[in-house]
Amino acid sequence: MRTDNSVISVIYNSGSGNMFCPALLFLGILCSVANAYNILAFFPLALGSHIKPFQPLLYELARRGHNVTELSSFPPPEGLDNYKYIPVPHLFSNTNTVQWRNKSYPTLIKMYHSLCLQEAEKVLRHPDIQTFIQTDQSHFDAIIIEGSFCSESFIALGHKYGAPVINFQPLGYWPTNYFLFGNLLSPASVPDHRLHTGTQMDFLARLDSLWFTLADFFLTFTSYYPKQELLMDKYFKYKGSNTRHSMKEMLRNISMTFVEHDIAIGVPQPLPPNIVFTGGMHIKSAKPLPPDLDKYISEAPDGVIFFSFGTNVKFANMPPYVLKAFLDAFGKIKQKILWKTDVDVEVPPNVLVRKWFPQTDILGHKNCRLFITHGGIHSAMEAGYHGVPVVMMPGFWDQFQNVLLMQEKGLGKVIGMDSVNADIIVEAVEEVLGDETYAANAKRVSSIMRSSPMSSLEKGVYWTEYVILHNGAHFLKPASTRLSLVQFLCLDILLVVVFVLVAILFLLVKSVNKLCCRTRRKDKTE
Incomplete structure (x- = not known):
């Protein structure tokens, strides 16, 4: 105070x-x-693409007078006196996740779990992290973690500091996480974000969605969560740590979850009060470009195409024919092309290559006609916000669903990595640029995203302060957070009903048989 x-x-x-x-x-x-609250953001495991939407919220909280402590591998862009940054080494392995794209569901889930457990232990056993966990005696009013992505064991910090936990979920609908937060939805209407499907699901797609959900629940609750809890018990040792509840109980007790999702480009979902969509907290209005770049874009007679596959999808991890296909295609396209990549290759004269571009500022430029993207959630939101149509080639994970949803909404075309060639790329680019419907749909989505009564960043700030003000705001959580899966699905009730019906049927059959026997005996006697 x-x-x-x-x-x-x-x-x-x-x-x-x-x-x-x-x-x-x-x-x-x-x-x-x-009220100046003390807030700990504990992100030692976060990927650069994941922390991108979180840091603007942390900075805005600090700008409004709160004391923010961030522990991560990515320093904030600006410094404030009340923003304390604790650097830790970036230890997350550079995994070739593109090779995951054609794996069976159980294999995909197991690979993800294995990666998470490996990386979480690597981070938690680091001396700097252990020193912080064991010795820090600070007072915090709220703990912010990425508890839905490889970091479930970090929930112990809420117990250590006696503070409510706010969870950042960097991706869309995740049934196992949503179940713990009290919001398990039907796989027939809301698919898991990892599925290669949009909202228009036929019978086989719904069967696929159900199969994936069942596999994920089984592997997560029987193997992954118990192993994460072992990590928690091994590495989160502090005064009083022996009194904490199980990891699953503490995850159920999370006060608020911010989900990196926007229904303008995603799947509409019913939400309880303890889950809030805050997709695009990092997005701002486009700023003026550097003079040389602005000149290059402004003077392009046919406009420019921006091409980027983000930070995690690299050409080095793709089949060689993919790079060749894009190089051959670019030589057949009349627009100027800005290509963000670290690949050192000879390019056609209409292509400008750099290792970094101010992506959101380029997408916001009036002469940017098209965005070629891998369909990562941040790129998808930026394209939607700035109203730029897209050509998309997904690489792994949620990207397949992101691009299908954007195609459903008429924002662009999807091309497949396994069958891509120069002609397919050129055809997709020419179709999206030549049909004004795509640009009109993109502008419509932009209007939807911009006309929200409260921006995602404002929602993030409001609900963070609200949770702290109301000591965790646990009254926001639905009663379903206290139910087991059997209780939530009413399987126990159905079992009792089936048992009673079977018992009644058994007694009825037995009575009929008994009556028939009496009748037969009576007939014989007569």
Whole structure:
């Protein structure tokens, strides 16, 4: 609690003859008192693409007067006196996840679980992390973690500091996580974000969705969560750690989950109050470009195409024919092309290659006609926000669903990595650029995203402060957070009903048989 005494002094002395004015003094106190909360953001395992939407929220909380402590491998872009950054080494392996794209569902889930457990242990056993966990005695009013992505064991920090936990979920609908948060949805209407399907699911797609959900639940609850809990017990040792509840119980007790999702380009979902969509907290209006880049784009007579596969999908991890296909295609396209890549190759004269471009500022330029993307969630949101149509080639994970959803909404065309060639790329680019429907749909989605009554960043700030103000705001959580899967699906009730019906049927059959036997005996006697 902070009180600006100078404001009170001015009000006190402003009265006639320095007379004490209780009403004005009270008003001054109300206006000048603010709650400065202490917030810990614990992200030692976060990927660069995952932390991208989180840091703007942390910075905005600090800008509004809260004391923010961030532990991560990615320093914030700007410094504030009340923003403490604790650097830790970036230890997450550079895994070739593109090779995951054609794996069976159980194999895909097991590969993800194995990667998570490996990387989580690598981070947690680091001396700097262990020193922080075991010795830090700070007071925090809220703990923010990425508890839905490889970091479930980090939930122990809520117990260590006796503070409510806010969870960042970097991807869309995740049934096992949503179940713990009280919001398991039907796989027939809302597919898991890892599935290669949109919202238009036929019988086989719904069967596929159900099969994936069942496999994920079984492998997560029987293998992955118990192993994450072992990591928690091994590495989260602090005074009083022996009194904490199970990891699953603490995950159920998370106060609020922010999901990197926007229904303008994603799947509409019913949500309980403890889950909030905050997709695109990092997106801002386009800023002026550097003079040389602005000149290059502005003077392009046919506009420019921006081409980027983000930070995690690299050409080095793709089959060689993919790079050749794009190089051959670019030589047949009349537009200028800005290509963000670290690949060192000879390119056609209409292509400008750099290792980094200000992506959102380029997409916001009036002469940017098209975005060629891998369909990562941040790129998808930026394209939607700035109203730029897309040609998409997904590489792995949620990208397949992202691109199918955008294609469903008429924002662009999807091309497949396994069958791509120069002609397919050129055909897709020419179709999207030549048909004004795509641009019109992109502008419509942009209008939807921009016309929300509260921006994602404002929602993030509001609900963070709300959770702290109300000591965790646990009244927001539905009763389903306290139910087992058997209870949630009413399987116990169905079992009892089936048992009763079978018992009644058995007794009925037995009675009929008994009656028939009596009748037969009576007939024989007569």
